[in-house]
Amino acid sequence: xxARSTPLRHAPPAGPGPAARRARRWPxxxxxxxxxxxxxxxxxxxxxxxxxxxxxxxxTDLNTFRPSTHWVGLANYxxxxxxADFHQALHNTVVLTLIVxxxxxxxxxxxxxxxxRSGWFTNALRSVFFVPTVLSAxxxxxxxxxxxxxxxxxxxxxxxxxxxxxxxxxxxxxLALYSIAFIMSWQVxxxxxxxxxxxxxxxxxxxxxxxxxxxAGALASFRHVTWPLLAPAVTINTVMLMITGFKAYDYIQVxxxxxxxxxxxxxxxxxxxxxxFTGNHVGYAAAMATVMFVGIALxxxxxxxxxxxxxxxx
Amino acid sequence: MSSSTASWLRPLVSxxxxxxxxxxxxxxLVNVFKPSQDIVAHPAALPVPATTANLQAVLDRPDRLFWxxxxxxxxxxxxxxxxxxVLSAMLGHYLARTAGxxxxxxxxxxxxxxxxxxxxxxxxxxRVLDSFGLMGTIPGIVLADVGYYLPFGVFVFMGFVKTVPxxxxxxxxxxxxxxxxxxxxIVFPLMRPATASVFIFLGVWIWNDFLNPLIILGPDTGTTxxxxxxxxxxxxxxxxxALFAFMFLASLxxxxxxxxxxxxxxxxxxxxxxxx
Numbered sequence: 001x002x003a004r005s006t007p008l009r010h011a012p013p014a015g016p017g018p019a020a021r022r023a024r025r026w027p028x029x030x031x032x033x034x035x036x037x038x039x040x041x042x043x044x045x046x047x048x049x050x051x052x053x054x055x056x057x058x059x060t061d062l063n064t065f066r067p068s069t070h071w072v073g074l075a076n077y078x079x080x081x082x083x084a085d086f087h088q089a090l091h092n093t094v095v096l097t098l099i100v101x102x103x104x105x106x107x108x109x110x111x112x113x114x115x116x117r118s119g120w121f122t123n124a125l126r127s128v129f130f131v132p133t134v135l136s137a138x139x140x141x142x143x144x145x146x147x148x149x150x151x152x153x154x155x156x157x158x159x160x161x162x163x164x165x166x167x168x169x170x171x172x173x174x175l176a177l178y179s180i181a182f183i184m185s186w187q188v189x190x191x192x193x194x195x196x197x198x199x200x201x202x203x204x205x206x207x208x209x210x211x212x213x214x215x216a217g218a219l220a221s222f223r224h225v226t227w228p229l230l231a232p233a234v235t236i237n238t239v240m241l242m243i244t245g246f247k248a249y250d251y252i253q254v255x256x257x258x259x260x261x262x263x264x265x266x267x268x269x270x271x272x273x274x275x276x277f278t279g280n281h282v283g284y285a286a287a288m289a290t291v292m293f294v295g296i297a298l299x300x301x302x303x304x305x306x307x308x309x310x311x312x313x314x
Numbered sequence: 315m316s317s318s319t320a321s322w323l324r325p326l327v328s329x330x331x332x333x334x335x336x337x338x339x340x341x342x343l344v345n346v347f348k349p350s351q352d353i354v355a356h357p358a359a360l361p362v363p364a365t366t367a368n369l370q371a372v373l374d375r376p377d378r379l380f381w382x383x384x385x386x387x388x389x390x391x392x393x394x395x396x397x398x399x400v401l402s403a404m405l406g407h408y409l410a411r412t413a414g415x416x417x418x419x420x421x422x423x424x425x426x427x428x429x430x431x432x433x434x435x436x437x438x439x440x441r442v443l444d445s446f447g448l449m450g451t452i453p454g455i456v457l458a459d460v461g462y463y464l465p466f467g468v469f470v471f472m473g474f475v476k477t478v479p480x481x482x483x484x485x486x487x488x489x490x491x492x493x494x495x496x497x498x499x500i501v502f503p504l505m506r507p508a509t510a511s512v513f514i515f516l517g518v519w520i521w522n523d524f525l526n527p528l529i530i531l532g533p534d535t536g537t538t539x540x541x542x543x544x545x546x547x548x549x550x551x552x553x554x555x556a557l558f559a560f561m562f563l564a565s566l567x568x569x570x571x572x573x574x575x576x577x578x579x580x581x582x583x584x585x586x587x588x589x590x
Contacts, residue, residue, distance in 0.1 A: 032408070034404075034493075034494060035404040035405060035408040036404070036409070038401050038404070038405075039404065039464050039468070040420065042464065043424065043461045043464050043465070045457075045461065046443075046457055046458050046462070047461045047464075048423070049438075049442055050435040050439040050441075051430065051434070051435055053438045053442070054434065057438065111328075111331060117324070121325060121328075125329070125332045127576060128335065129332065130580075131336075131339065131569070131572070132339070134518050134572045135522070135565055136523075136540045136543070136568075138522070138524050138543050139522075139561045139565055142557065146554065147341065153341060153357050153358075186338075189335070191583070194580055194584060195584055198580070243429055246431070247433065249431075249433050253544075254547070268433075269433035270433075272433045272436075272437070273433055273436065273437075273529075276436075277437070286437065286438070289435070289437070292433070296434075297429060300429045
């Protein structure tokens with residue numbers, strides 16, 4: 001380690017002898033070994049090495065049930081370009097990401113502004129909105145699946161109020177993806193509400209008062225005071241929602257298993273797991289995974305850059 | 315709209331929206347305590363008289379799916395969270411107090427791990443675990459979780475180390491405490507809010523995790539309660555009561571955790587929303 005450390009002990013000025021130099025050097029090395037190494041070794045072994053071997057595998061025809069593996073160059077990536085199933089998964093992922101980024105963001109801001117009062121009532125309602133956030137995606141998926149399935153509670157309620165043939169929310173290929181986007185939005189809404197509430201409550205009341213004195217209406221006050229000062233909260237929510245939408249897997253697996261029909265709700269994450277563990281085409285799945293990793297890295301880096309540029313400090 | 319109208323309209327609208335929002339969970343809650351035939355006939359009615367038959371049925375399953383899952387979930391979550399807290403507190407402190415290129419690059423590599431979806435590495439991860447003979451074992455999934463969630467811990471602790479005055483550490487060093495003792499006796503106790511954040515968030519995330527236990531533990535070695543819910547879906551196509559009771563029991567620990575530590579939850583979530 002060539003790193004300079006913040007001096008923690010006032011070591012006496014050491015002589016130039018090799019023994020003294022060793023003595024000075026030793027705590028630095030042992031500190032790195034003791035404090036940095038254990039975490040870094042585990043991270044390297046179980047995150048970095050898989051990440052790198054994944055890229056390496058994407059240039060092979062690795063298959064769980066074939067004894068020999070060959071380098072195939074860019075063949076997997078070239079195949080991805082013509083793979084209609086992958087294109088559909090990519091398209092579905094983009095649709096999900098867009099809806100899940102926008103819907104809870106907007107609804108969460110609205111609800112946060114509605115709840116933006118202090119007191120037990122606000123705190124209680126905030127908790128109500130937050131509960132789904134601590135539940136597992138599997139539980140949330142099962143709950144909504146039982147509600148939205150063809151003869152589920154929702155359609156029976158629609159029947160009761162006179163809707164003759166209610167839509168198949170999860171069985172109609174044109175609807176299922178949007179139903180899943182709605183379910184995901186429902187689960188993450190509370191996160192946005194809590195983050196926006198904290199953002200709103202950090203805005204000094206004097207700023208709104210002076211805006212009103214300057215003749216600003218509610219809309220102008222929101223546009224010129226609330227919105228700019230809410231920028232850090234917008235950044236957190238948007239980046240978190242984009243990543244949530246982009247990596248959607250659990251919901252698809254539990255609610256529709258990629259269907260109805262062939263891959264109408266499949267996402268990239270779902271395709272990767274299916275291709276690797278059901279299809280056993282590990283090399284091909286690795287190419288998908290590499291595309292996904294690059295995609296999510298660009299997406300979050302891009303969003304962070306754009307959003308943080310408009311953050312202002314008081 | 316006069317301001318007096320708004321003053322009662324606002325809580326009313328909020329309450330109405332919250333009630334609509336909560337309806338799906340209400341349906342689960344009331345039906346956990348109803349006999350199955352009542353669920354089909356009156357899904358939204360209150361459970362009067364309430365029955366614990368559904369909960370009993372889950373707890374008394376002959377295959378003990380819930381209990382095996384519970385033991386696994388508790389073990390995996392407790393070990394993973396504790397190890398992440400210890401390792402990421404030390405690593406976060408080390409990186410925050412170390413200048414120079416190597417530390418910066420290490421930090422960058424760690425933080426890039428924050429956005430890696432499990433699906434990207436899961437296939438290669440099974441190969442790594444397999445080569446250590448760790449597939450299908452609790453230590454295997456614990457190590458995988460520790461690696462995966464370490465960046466989050468480092469991120470939280472590093473942000474917090476900066477609020478601990480370096481003079482305190484220097485004073486401890488002058489008094490003869492080594493780096494190790496200085497950290498555990500002086501610095502770590504001061505970082506309690508960060509520790510609470512990491513404990514709570516990772517507790518919830520690892521408890522609720524689906525893909526890792528599904529693939530790494532596999533069907534033979536057993537499941538966590540979360541994967542148990544998934545396995546229970548198929549067998550309870552019509553028995554809503556038993557399925558809802560399983561989900562209720564599987565979620566109870568995180569719900570209790572949330573209710574107990576609500577304040578820390580919100581604080582941990584919102585520390586970044588109010589900077590400046």
